[in-house]
Amino acid sequence: MPVEIPKDKWPGSVRKVTLGATTAEGGTRGKTVTVGGESSLPFLHFESETPCRPAVAIEIRDRRPDDWSPLLIETWEEVIDDPAKWAKAAEEAGADLIQLTLSLTDKNGNPNTPEAAVANVKAVLAATSLPLIVFGPGQAEMDNALIVPVAEAAKGERLLLGICEDKNYRTIVATAMANGHLVNARTPMDVNLAKQLNILISDMGLPTDRIIMDPTTGALGYGIEYGFSVMERLRLAALQGDAMTQSPMLVTPGFEAWKTKESKVGDGVPEAWGDWLKRAIHWETLTAMTLLESGADILVLRHPESVRRVKAAIEELMTPA
Amino acid sequence: MYIIGENIHIISEKVKEALANRDAKFFQELAVKQVEAGAQALDVNLGPRKKDGEEVFPWIVQVLEEVVDVPLSFDTTNLAGIEAGLKKVTKAQPIINSTSAEPERLEKTPLLAKKYNTRLIALTMGSSGIPVAADERVNIAVEKLIPRMLEIDFPMQDLIIDPLVLTVSGCQEYCPHLIEAVRTLQYAWDPPPMISVGLSNVSNAVPSQNRPLINRVYLAMLMGVGLQMMIANPLDEKQNEVIRIIEQRDDSTPVGRLYLKIADRIANMEEPSIEDVDMSDPEQVKIWKTVQILLNKVIYADSYLEQ
Numbered sequence: 112m113p114v115e116i117p118k119d120k121w122p123g124s125v126r127k128v129t130l131g132a133t134t135a136e137g138g139t140r141g142k143t144v145t146v147g148g149e150s151s152l153p154f155l156h157f158e159s160e161t162p163c164r165p166a167v168a169i170e171i172r173d174r175r176p177d178d179w180s181p182l183l184i185e186t187w188e189e190v191i192d193d194p195a196k197w198a199k200a201a202e203e204a205g206a207d208l209i210q211l212t213l214s215l216t217d218k219n220g221n222p223n224t225p226e227a228a229v230a231n232v233k234a235v236l237a238a239t240s241l242p243l244i245v246f247g248p249g250q251a252e253m254d255n256a257l258i259v260p261v262a263e264a265a266k267g268e269r270l271l272l273g274i275c276e277d278k279n280y281r282t283i284v285a286t287a288m289a290n291g292h293l294v295n296a297r298t299p300m301d302v303n304l305a306k307q308l309n310i311l312i313s314d315m316g317l318p319t320d321r322i323i324m325d326p327t328t329g330a331l332g333y334g335i336e337y338g339f340s341v342m343e344r345l346r347l348a349a350l351q352g353d354a355m356t357q358s359p360m361l362v363t364p365g366f367e368a369w370k371t372k373e374s375k376v377g378d379g380v381p382e383a384w385g386d387w388l389k390r391a392i393h394w395e396t397l398t399a400m401t402l403l404e405s406g407a408d409i410l411v412l413r414h415p416e417s418v419r420r421v422k423a424a425i426e427e428l429m430t431p432a
Numbered sequence: 433m434y435i436i437g438e439n440i441h442i443i444s445e446k447v448k449e450a451l452a453n454r455d456a457k458f459f460q461e462l463a464v465k466q467v468e469a470g471a472q473a474l475d476v477n478l479g480p481r482k483k484d485g486e487e488v489f490p491w492i493v494q495v496l497e498e499v500v501d502v503p504l505s506f507d508t509t510n511l512a513g514i515e516a517g518l519k520k521v522t523k524a525q526p527i528i529n530s531t532s533a534e535p536e537r538l539e540k541t542p543l544l545a546k547k548y549n550t551r552l553i554a555l556t557m558g559s560s561g562i563p564v565a566a567d568e569r570v571n572i573a574v575e576k577l578i579p580r581m582l583e584i585d586f587p588m589q590d591l592i593i594d595p596l597v598l599t600v601s602g603c604q605e606y607c608p609h610l611i612e613a614v615r616t617l618q619y620a621w622d623p624p625p626m627i628s629v630g631l632s633n634v635s636n637a638v639p640s641q642n643r644p645l646i647n648r649v650y651l652a653m654l655m656g657v658g659l660q661m662m663i664a665n666p667l668d669e670k671q672n673e674v675i676r677i678i679e680q681r682d683d684s685t686p687v688g689r690l691y692l693k694i695a696d697r698i699a700n701m702e703e704p705s706i707e708d709v710d711m712s713d714p715e716q717v718k719i720w721k722t723v724q725i726l727l728n729k730v731i732y733a734d735s736y737l738e739q
Contacts, residue, residue, distance in 0.1 A: 301602075302731050303601060303602065303604075303731065303732050303733050303734075304733075306731050306732075306733040307733035307734050307735055309733075310733055310735040310736075310738060310739055311735065314735075314738065344731070345731075348730070348731045351729075353730055353731060354739070355731075355733065355739055356731060
């Protein structure tokens with residue numbers, strides 16, 4: 112018996128957003144990455160084409176992280192004290208994008224400075240030709256103090272700047288507008304707040320094709336279902352035509368998964384949990400895959416093996432059956 | 433529309449302060465003002481008053497009955513406090529607000545209501561919280577609340593079912609279901625129980641300048657499905673105007689026609705349509721955007737009117 116597959120036809124679509132600018136476009140990147148453009152729920156190729164492949168970013172730090180799992184430190188040991196080398200290694204590991212997080216303090220515990228932040232961003236831009244995402248430490252005042260000079264120093268690069276949240280969006284958006292960058296609008300797992308921040312940012316006059324939405328999520332086993340629902344709801348609203356939810360979504364499964372006990376620690380856990388490294392990579396990969404299925408356009412990961420697996424899965428998902 | 437005035441509520445700083453000072457005059461003025469504005473009963477929410485309920489509730493009854501004759505609605509979970517207050521009532525048949533389908537409350541509160549011949553507000557909320565779906569809320573009424581009333585021979589005309597309005601800011605998916613629950617509950621029993629809602633809950637956590645508009649538009653929709661009683665702010669003149677327009681079917685103004693159209697569409701189980709709206713009139717555009725968020729068609733955001 113022939114079965115007719117029901118198809119949805121949505122009135123709206125996700126906006127296309129391009130990260131990075133080549134020399135011809137006023138930057139120095141070897142290539143750009145465009146995400147978004149979906150006009151159906153993820154990977155339903157029989158409904159509509161998925162014009163852009165979800166992108167994988169690797170998170171690097173401006174210095175050796177204090178709180179990362181020993182498994183990650185070991186993996187990146189040879190490059191971990193030099194963000195430029197780390198960026199290069201991340202590119203070689205298959206990243207589409209580099210996500211550089213600026214630390215709150217330097218290795219001696221002194222507060223990070225605008226000069227150091229600018230120097231590190233310039234070094235990373237010189238070491239890799241990939242588009243760059245730069246996040247501050249995640250404290251509104253310090254984010255402003257570091258991100259504004261970075262935005263000015265890298266004018267025209269179409270960096271994706273964060274953290275841009277309700278406390279500091281005015282500063283981050285203003286510098287993005289003045290210097291030709293994009294913003295990563297982060298809200299704490301709430302559809303209403305995500306939409307509200309998009310409205311506020313658009314009201315300032317930043318073109319909507321320079322906004323990425325970061326709805327935040329949990330890790331597998333730590334509230335991911337809640338994050339999934341928020342993203343799904345935002346994506347459904349986007350497809351229904353709500354302009355203020357039509358930004359592509361960035362999520363940070365690397366950060367989320369590697370803070371769980373299952374990934375972070377190997378001692379003092381039940382033997383039944385099995386091999387630590389295998390488990391940690393599964394955790395990061397499964398967190399990322401779940402978010403991919405709820406509409407993520409940019410996944411920020413930490414372990415190169417997770418990157419390899421997630422990219423292979425994206426390759427398969429992007430191939431129509 | 434039978435309005436139970438909501439303004440004597442402990443959430444207000446002024447009420448809190450007046451209560452601490454046992455400022456009888458403050459409460460009497462607030463009561464008279466509400467009744468003069470059209471309130472047919474007064475809700476009295478002074479919190480649980482665990483420590484002093486048996487002193488506070490009789491005091492407030494005496495204070496209010498000196499100046500108004502309308503029913504007083506005891507809005508608290510403190511049964512001992514309610515009972516102490518009920519003993520002082522000399523005027524209109526009071527209301528207990530409320531019981532729910534949670535076993536302990538449903539066991540005790542209706543008995544108190546029966547003993548003192550009060551009306552009783554019953555919430556469609558069980559031990560596992562407030563269901564989203566309209567059907568499930570109606571089921572709580574039909575399977576739990578009404579059977580308990582029959583069991584103790586409580587007069588059905590004194591039962592008031594409250595299917596629980598939740599805020600559009602955070603519980604948006606509940607908003608359209610509540611409308612359907614109000615519609616269906618009127619067929620839940622013969623004779624039908626009264627239905628009441630706490631209207632302004634729909635705009636809890638919404639920036640204060642947008643609250644009255646959201647309340648008004650939701651009210652028009654609820655009047656469309658036959659709502660005849662609510663706990664609300666009787667001093668809200670624009671809200672009273674919407675009540676008047678719909679009750680009198682006053683189609684003499686464009687905005688009035690839109691409110692009527694919204695009520696009629698909802699009454700006919702249709703969705704309000706953009707064709708009903710004159711998009712060149714900013715007031716109508718605001719109403720239309722509010723309809724869209726209340727029907728959960730567009731995701732709510734604090735700046736939804738600016739979108």
